[in-house]
Amino acid sequence: MPGQASVDRSTDAIVQTHSVSRYFPRGDVHALHDVSLAITRGEHVSIVGKSGSGKSTLLNLIGGMDRPTSGEVYFDGQSLATANLDRYRRQQVGFVFQRYYLLPNLTAAENVQIPMFETSASANERAETANSLLAQVGLSGRGRHLPRQLSGGECQRVAIARAIANRPQVILADEPTGALDSESGMAILELLESLRETSQTTLVVVTHDEAVASRASRQIVLADGELVDSGGA
Template sequence: MASPSTAATPQPAAKPAPPAPILEARSLVKRYPNGDVTAVDNVSLSIKPGEYLSIMGPSGSGKSTLLNLLGGLDTPTSGEVLFQGTPYSSFPSLDQLRATHLGYVFQSFHLLPTLTALENIQVPMFEGPRSAADRQAAAWELLKLVHMEHRARHSPLQLSVGERQRVAIARSLANDPQVLLADEPTGNLDSKNGSEVLDLFDKIHQQHGVTLVVITHGGEVADRAQRLLTYRDGRVVGDERR
């Protein structure tokens, strides 16, 4: 009589490792000694690729300073920021990092008044290898994405505030960034234009897989994010995943 099978018991498949953070802050501090102000007080956090993160807190809490540190626009007093595991201090040029991997949307738009909407979108592309024809074609596609192609030849002064923010969003995507950082992007907009801008962020996140980090002091932005950090007095006091 044959002996029973001695085959090994099947083992459960190993769980895949979680993705490495695309942005990471380690013990980040930003202190302004002249005013004895600590805007960022020992903040550590990690942001996954494709995440939609909102940082919410009252005005003056230091959340914009934190965003500037994450984006390499400011230098920490201590601690470090890493992009895909590499500390910012190890990059030969943060200008190159910002030009190729990070996009920015500012509350005050920062569009160049002497350029048209189409030309403003092309400004970040000047650092890259694209030809003039390629830059213009890419800018047209971005204008279509934000529904502003009919205003391509208008200067910022000829645009409404909502239209300026749409152009600014298109410009932030000019170099196909992996991370989009937005500082109070609806702060200067009425409720209708603000909702339309947030709809654009939803579309960009869902269709393009861009990692979004949005600073806000209002609930509507936070309600759309997958993850909400509550920020107060230079510290993260809450971290909620939706």
């Protein structure tokens, strides 16, 4: 694999970036420049910085939703450069977004089942798993509700259940509390932290909120697309 010799195998890192840069020709935007970092398996880290600092771009590269202009992203010691990114996103990574991205014409349970459609699970197995996951995130009895019938906090819980449907090793959360009131936002953070502890999942949270960032064991700080502080890793 290209750049495979550059990965540091001396750590228990599940995610590593090596001299990653991302340039968008349209607009002449250098979103990231020469970012190298490591995230340890089971760790809870936050990625912080002002708007435009490159937080979401970095998360997209780690999650395989984009590829770097230069440099390498590694997952569990393997470069994503030659990986099947559809399979990687489906099997290894769970995404939680600020705006939920639930399909409005599907029920909560049907939304949770979406990642499972590419698996060998039967319709009955998918339904049972979805109901179990909804119960796990505190939404027992809400599976038949459409997103418009749920509160913002409930929609985010559905999104989290969907994110963990295929038991990913990493949860990537991009401003997961940004559209919620403070009470609902705190409940969502506590839920994500609980899931990390019980399943040993790695949790990476992008946020501009210091109260959210401070709950992580380590803060990765970006400014103008450059790594300012890796939090000691």
